[in-house]
Amino acid sequence: MPRAVVALVVLALVGMLRSAAVADPLKEGRDLYKAGKYAEAATKLEQATREDPGNAKAWWQLNFAYNKLERYADALRAAETAGRIDPTYGFASEPGKYGETVARLQKKAGSSRRGALDRPLLEKPRPSEPPLDNSLVRQLSSSGVYVEPGLNIDKDRLASVIRELRPTRVMFLAFNNKAGSASLTREADRVRSYFGISDGYVIVCSRAGVAASSKSLNRDTLRELTRQVAPQMEGGDFTGGLERLARGLVATRQAQTARTRTTAATVVGGMGVLVFGWVLSRRIRHKRTMTARRAAVDQARSEIISQMNYLEDSLSAAPAAMAGTVKQARLDAGAKLDEASRLIVRARSEYDLTRAQRLLDEASACIARGRDALEGKTPSDSRGADRRGSPPVYPQARVASGPDTDWQAVPDSERGVCFFCSRPSLLSELTPVTVSLEGDTQRVLACADDYQRIKSGEPPSIRAFQRGGRYVPWYADDEYDPYRDYYSRGYGDRSLLSDLVTLALIDRMFWDWRTPSWTWGGGHHGGWDGYTFWPDHHHWQDYHVERAASSSFNHDRSDGAGTDFLGGGFHDGDLDSAGTDFLGSDDS
Template identity: 25%
Template sequence: MASRRCFLCIRASLISLVLLAALPLPGIARAEAAGHAGMRPNRIAQAARPTRDPFSIAQRTAPGGESSLAINEEAVVQGLQRENVLVDEGITRLTAGDERALEAFAADGRPRLKILVLAVEPTGGRASFTLNLHRYLSLGETALVVVTPEGVSAHSEAISRERMQRLTDEAAPQFALSWRQGIEHLGNGIRAEVRARSVRTRAVILALALVVALLLSWRAYRRRRELERLLAEARGRAADLAQALHEAETDVRLSEDPRVKEYYAQASQRFVETSAALEKAVTLADARHALALAQEAERLLQCARNPTAAPDDPPGDPAGAEEMPACFFCSRPASEGVLEPSTLDVQGRRRRVLACRACTEELRQGRMPRVRVVHDGGNEVPWFRSSTYDPRRDWTRR
């Protein structure tokens, strides 16, 4: 019987020890209050704030480096990383209902809000503290709102500092009525500003896209009109050329001058090439090439009709640009622009050559365009005397 009473006493002692171990010590009860019933989880406990210094987040390393934050700053950083609303212990201007409403308000909308309510003014100024904390947390466009009894500051990369200052100034009267009302007024202003900026950005992008589309459409329209003009001119010349070749056929057959027959044969060949080029012409380069061939055919037919006034060069001379007609002076090929026949004196002889519009304009103004000179076999020669120069390949080279 005595042993049973002893066992019961020992068991009672063990139970008492377990219950004492489970109870929190008075010194740490306040530090753990955030995790217990009756305390708000987004409140900074007094035990997390040293009494010697106010908040001061400045001149510290990034989160990945060695931290020099004070204990209270660590509480602020860690709290804002977990929550959208963090309220310093001792704040009476916000109720538990206000904090819950602000938590929902901060998460509902763009940009998101991080709201910090402090009981003391940060060292170095509230604005500097807000900017440094925003950068330290890498919040980007998320707006950080810091409220103290002295006033309110906010920062977001989506809004300029000047505009944010105006928004906080506009919200100041609302803070005088209610901190919750002031925070919501400022948050709504920030979100309205971001939406307006987004609308302006989209409007600018849309306007630029519209301008680009109009410019491209205008360019395409002008190119289409130029293509139609060149094709119409080339077809007209080809039709006239067909008639002229038919009319000159008898005279050429009766002529005994071999030059007449040679020029007529080349003109006929150019006419065939013109017709083939017109059938497959779909680009400006194709149309210019067809027109240049028609112009060359007209020149050769004119030489066949009057061989004594023809150029001194024999048929097929490089100046005639047999493979690809080119400007006699600058060597611009027909694929790069329209060529026009021109007559000039070369060493006392009248000579008909093809010239681009720029060189033709110089001739009309009484100036002789410079003939392009190229290197061939160690010597400088006119481009049409070179055995290796090809206007289509080498014209753009300088």
């Protein structure tokens, strides 16, 4: 989820920009020693002596680790180093402990003192390489500076530079010979490796050259920095040249680190912006979707309330035998409505609104059951009610058209189209019904199947096509003509719900078909007055006038019945004993 992605980005940014906590290798080494992990303890304690060569306690503890590893010469060296640093032996548990330990180690080491520490110091140096002896190690361990006699170099000034540049570790070595840069480079690497300097610098010079060793800077950078100070040292200013080189090494590394952090911050910041934009766009889309869904559900809720009020107002006129049924239907609808209302208020997702809409559909079915009771219908009059108590389905109207009908031969004054499914029909097969979209009530014509669905309490759908990111109803789609395409596209199979959407998805502009701001579909343009799918169309009006004037007009057939649906409103003048309206007399 979006929250998890943002958390990962923040953690990455913090991890890349903050400094790592400084560990205590001496304490870690002691803990490892107590745990019996002597090799790991020796490694940590060696690190402690490299980071703080003047720490007598670190050297003293290291001697015990070496002793456990049977590196007796190394252990003796570590103990002696601790004694030289602190002649009072304050690091030992008791005054006599130091002497006993050294005597025991001397006995174990015997005549051979070639331990891991001794070997690189006692090896015979290669030609032109300065010697690396015990004196060198001691001086580097204590002050970080080793200068052979005969050189005019200020050791105290270099030691001050070392302290100033901490925590970056720097060591200076100056040899009174004419070793070249190649030999000095190897020596610098050997000293840095011996002291385990991973984030620091070893600078080595002779009368003939200067070199630096580092793991944090590449060889080209090191060569360029040494080249910059070479003239100064060649002129005899060794102290100034070494100081300048040390400061240049540290400053270069800091600049590289700053650039790296800036780049990392830019990358992570860019990622953060992208993630934020993605999360924001998802929230905007979610909000828009929720707003549209909530509006449709709120409209359905208002219509349910309106129909419940109708049941309440009509209860006194209900037959005595059905009054209880009507009252119970209203109570059931009210319970569903209350539950749906609570869901709507707390809705945080489309799933919540879908549950609310399902409850409103069930409430609508309860209301339909109450209306049937008001009209005197019983369950035996229908094909059966579903488990939610849906009202009975009304008998189908007389059907005379079908896939084989030649609509070119049927006069415009005798043919129409179902507003909902776009089924081409004879006017005698269509029934007026009332629908509402966001409070805008319209009367339209429905085929027998859609009429029965609406009477049973199902929410209506309309055939529409996606054009330019919105749904265009069939009668405004230029590529669709129901007389030509309805059966050829397989829409005659009522089990297929192809291209059917809820009315709430249709833009309000398409509800004005008397003076449309859009173009009629099916390729009909010019002065054409549109398909006959609403009762106010002159073809429908003429059709009923002719039937009213003929002797074949039969009130019992109710072919011109109208049904109010989804908050169309009910008035006393709208209702007759069968719940139908003729000749467009519905005032809703």
